Amino acid sequence: MIEILNVRNFKEENYDEAWLTVRAVKHPVAGTKHVPTLSPTWELFHRYRELVDSGQWNAQSFAEVYVPEFIGEMYIYRRETFPLLNELWKKDQKGKCIALVCFCADEALCHRSILAGLLQGVGCSVKTEHGTDYSMYYKMLMELQGK
Numbered sequence: 001m002i003e004i005l006n007v008r009n010f011k012e013e014n015y016d017e018a019w020l021t022v023r024a025v026k027h028p029v030a031g032t033k034h035v036p037t038l039s040p041t042w043e044l045f046h047r048y049r050e051l052v053d054s055g056q057w058n059a060q061s062f063a064e065v066y067v068p069e070f071i072g073e074m075y076i077y078r079r080e081t082f083p084l085l086n087e088l089w090k091k092d093q094k095g096k097c098i099a100l101v102c103f104c105a106d107e108a109l110c111h112r113s114i115l116a117g118l119l120q121g122v123g124c125s126v127k128t129e130h131g132t133d134y135s136m137y138y139k140m141l142m143e144l145q146g147k
């Protein structure tokens with residue numbers, strides 16, 4: 001089982017392992033391993049901050065700007081990202097319980113929902129806050145691969 005969640009809801013004792021999938025960590029989060037490779041690049045992070053600061057951060061900008069950029073980055077850096085996604089798949093297969101943790105409040109507007117979709121698309125058992133199916137993100141990644 002892979003669970004995506006906000007850091008505030010993270011309880012170390014509930015998981016075999018936890019990956020903090022953010023670009024940078026000012027203060028370490030106990031019980032997590034920092035995995036920046038599965039987070040947006042600084043470029044995309046700054047794009048996100050610009051959208052927030054200009055009041056344009058919403059479901060539409062997430063879908064139209066952030067999602068294609070993030071999936072594109074996962075693909076461009078696939079030599080680093082795919083082995084990590086594969087590692088998560090293997091751990092899930094072995095029945096491990098892994099948390100993917102981020103600081104964003106809203107899962108639906110966070111890259112962790114995209115990671116969830118990539119894992120759902122390859123058959124991982126993924127727990128999301130409301131049981132959402134994000135596997136369309138896996139299809140988007142596969143479309144990039146087909147090009």
Ligand SMILES: [Zn+2]
Pocket residue numbers: 102103104109110111112
């Ligand atoms: Zn996030």
